Amino acid sequence: MSTLIKVDHLRKVFKRQVRSEGFAGTIKDLFYRRYTDKIAVNDISFTIDRGEIVGYIGPNGAGKSTTIKMLSGILVPTEGIGEVGGLVPQKTRKQYSRRIGVVFGQRTQLWWDIPVSESFKLLKYMYRVPDQEYKRSLELFSDVLRIDEFISAPVRQLSLGQRMRADLCAALLHNPDILYLDEPTIGLDVVVKENIRDFIRQVNQERKTTVILTTHDMSDIEKLCSRVIVIDHGKIMYDGALGELKNIYGTGETMVIEAAEPVRRDGLSLPGIADLACDGKTVTIKYDKTVVNSTAILKTLMNKITITDFVVHPSDIEQIIRKMYENPLPAAEAAASSWGGKIG
Amino acid sequence: MRLYFAFLANEFQTNLAYKSDVFLKMLGRVMGLFVQAALWTALYHNTVSAETNMGQIGLNDMINYVVLSTCISIMVNNNTIFQIGDKIRSGDIGLQLMKPVSLQTAMLFQAMGINASRLVFELVPLVAVAAIFYPLELPPVQVLPLFLIALANGFVINFLLAYTLGLVGFWYINIYHLSRLLTDVIKVFSGAWIPLWFFPQILTDLSEWLPFRLIYFSPITIYLGKTDAFDSLMIILQQFMWIGILVLVAKFVWHRGISKLVIQGG
Numbered sequence: 215m216s217t218l219i220k221v222d223h224l225r226k227v228f229k230r231q232v233r234s235e236g237f238a239g240t241i242k243d244l245f246y247r248r249y250t251d252k253i254a255v256n257d258i259s260f261t262i263d264r265g266e267i268v269g270y271i272g273p274n275g276a277g278k279s280t281t282i283k284m285l286s287g288i289l290v291p292t293e294g295i296g297e298v299g300g301l302v303p304q305k306t307r308k309q310y311s312r313r314i315g316v317v318f319g320q321r322t323q324l325w326w327d328i329p330v331s332e333s334f335k336l337l338k339y340m341y342r343v344p345d346q347e348y349k350r351s352l353e354l355f356s357d358v359l360r361i362d363e364f365i366s367a368p369v370r371q372l373s374l375g376q377r378m379r380a381d382l383c384a385a386l387l388h389n390p391d392i393l394y395l396d397e398p399t400i401g402l403d404v405v406v407k408e409n410i411r412d413f414i415r416q417v418n419q420e421r422k423t424t425v426i427l428t429t430h431d432m433s434d435i436e437k438l439c440s441r442v443i444v445i446d447h448g449k450i451m452y453d454g455a456l457g458e459l460k461n462i463y464g465t466g467e468t469m470v471i472e473a474a475e476p477v478r479r480d481g482l483s484l485p486g487i488a489d490l491a492c493d494g495k496t497v498t499i500k501y502d503k504t505v506v507n508s509t510a511i512l513k514t515l516m517n518k519i520t521i522t523d524f525v526v527h528p529s530d531i532e533q534i535i536r537k538m539y540e541n542p543l544p545a546a547e548a549a550a551s552s553w554g555g556k557i558g
Numbered sequence: 559m560r561l562y563f564a565f566l567a568n569e570f571q572t573n574l575a576y577k578s579d580v581f582l583k584m585l586g587r588v589m590g591l592f593v594q595a596a597l598w599t600a601l602y603h604n605t606v607s608a609e610t611n612m613g614q615i616g617l618n619d620m621i622n623y624v625v626l627s628t629c630i631s632i633m634v635n636n637n638t639i640f641q642i643g644d645k646i647r648s649g650d651i652g653l654q655l656m657k658p659v660s661l662q663t664a665m666l667f668q669a670m671g672i673n674a675s676r677l678v679f680e681l682v683p684l685v686a687v688a689a690i691f692y693p694l695e696l697p698p699v700q701v702l703p704l705f706l707i708a709l710a711n712g713f714v715i716n717f718l719l720a721y722t723l724g725l726v727g728f729w730y731i732n733i734y735h736l737s738r739l740l741t742d743v744i745k746v747f748s749g750a751w752i753p754l755w756f757f758p759q760i761l762t763d764l765s766e767w768l769p770f771r772l773i774y775f776s777p778i779t780i781y782l783g784k785t786d787a788f789d790s791l792m793i794i795l796q797q798f799m800w801i802g803i804l805v806l807v808a809k810f811v812w813h814r815g816i817s818k819l820v821i822q823g824g
Contacts, residue, residue: 229822288652288656288819304820309658311656311657312658314656318653321653327571327575328571328572332568335564336564336565336568339560339561339564340561340658
């Protein structure tokens with residue numbers, strides 16, 4: 215497969231005004247402004263091949279959106295180059311914009327007060343989509359996302375799930391090479407989430423659309439991405455296969471148990487667990503599954519208390535990142551071994 | 559081109575999305591006309607005509623002026639300044655930049671879309687009401703094309719002023735004050751409320767150097783036959799000159815704004 219996106223030592227520094235405290239400070243700031251540099255993206259490099267679905271994850275303020283904005287041409291890097299399909303987005307913005315589709319979970323590009331179909335028509339003219347291709351796209355969208363059910367309603371009357379689906383279609387009408395998705399499933403129910411993931415996967419397979427996805431939802435990543443890039447404080451923490459990441463860092467699990475009677479902490483002794491907390495009838499146990507597995511814990515517990523219910527939560531992105539900080543070495547190694555040292 | 563007409567059509571529909579909104583605006587226009595006409599009638603009070611620095615102006619002239627000025631305000635006003643200000647403040651301007659389309663042209667056609675809907679739902683009822691109470695004479699046939707050109711140019715000048723001020727939102731987030739300033743300056747210097755006939759000499763001289771009178775006052779004087787053919791052509795020439803200047807200014811501000819955006823972020 216050919217390389218589509220090439221990011222080389224990309225860096226973005228913002229100037230932020232420092233505000234003084236208090237009334238006097240506010241007055242002072244009116245006349246004399248001080249600035250500090252905020253490094254949003256700090257020297258990152260990676261390449262993405264055509265047809266990949268890459269999860270770009272990290273906590274809030276990690277630099278995800280800044281990277282996406284630089285790749286989509288609306289921010290100029292302070293240093294380094296981001297190149298997409300041989301084009302530098304900032305320099306050839308109009309030409310480049312025909313090749314990308316963008317969805318921001320928090321914004322809409324549809325016209326608020328008029329039917330969805332009118333927005334689509336406008337986009338059809340904007341990207342000069344041929345009639346036949348337009349029709350074919352609409353059929354596909356109706357098949358998978360059932361947009362025909364609400365295409366003649368104005369956007370303000372749509373539910374969040376419907377609006378999100380319509381926005382996704384709007385971003386794909388012109389069959390872009392690359393689709394940037396910024397938290398596409400935020401605030402949606404499970405059924406719609408699943409529906410949207412299926413759709414993204416189908417578009418990726420049928421049209422070979424490259425997808426870059428930022429999300430806080432671990433199941434988005436699990437269902438869609440074969441590769442993840444983890445970023446925090448503007449630096450790449452990990453770049454590689456998702457399975458690998460989970461093997462190394464995602465081994466922590468949390469088990470929540472409901473007992474028949476109130477449980478006392480001191481009556482329980484479990485070998486190998488990291489943390490145990492009791493609150494009435496609820497017991498929360500944190501453990502590393504490479505040290506002790508859930509069945510072993512349950513077995514030990516069942517001898518002591520009556521269990522009415524239990525749930526096991528795998529670790530989420532925040533936990534994985536926290537673990538990366540505690541033990542950063544394996545990440546670099548893992549990335550180096552699986553991706554041939556692409557970390558910058 | 560079809561793309562830009564789609565912008566026009568979408569904005570046309572947007573403007574008609576709320577039924578009561580449409581009817582209230584219609585009513586507001588008619589009310590406004592009556593209030594202004596009553597005001598001038600009271601001011602003239604038994605006087606047949608007033609001596610001004612542009613000759614004798616009678617009450618009849620004034621009523622005609624008010625009707626025309628109200629009609630023009632329907633056709634040249636726009637929301638462009640707020641539309642752009644909102645885009646910049648909310649960060650939607652970023653989405654806009656990811657589209658292969660010129661913001662300025664898109665906004666122009668959106669403004670035309672709004673005005674097309676106003677033409678149908680505000681101007682037509684207004685003209686109908688005015689025809690009953692304050693009948694307006696049609697100008698001689700040869701004046702009409704000049705008036706229409708001057709009117710269209712006035713719309714473009716007003717649009718460019720609003721668009722450029724809207725772009726100031728890149729540096730100054732609270733666009734409301736600027737909008738207020740622009741509206742008031744236009745009201746005074748364009749002759750939208752008070753014809754420049756009644757201005758003291760110094761204000762008349764000042765307004766000669768500003769583009770605002772070309773939006774209202776000049777088209778109206780052409781319509782009312784207060785300027786001869788040569789002066790009318792000169793007015794249109796001046797309008798084109800101002801359009802040229804404003805296009806350049808808008809371009810400059812746009813490029814400065816965008817380079818700030820792409821360096822500092824939204």
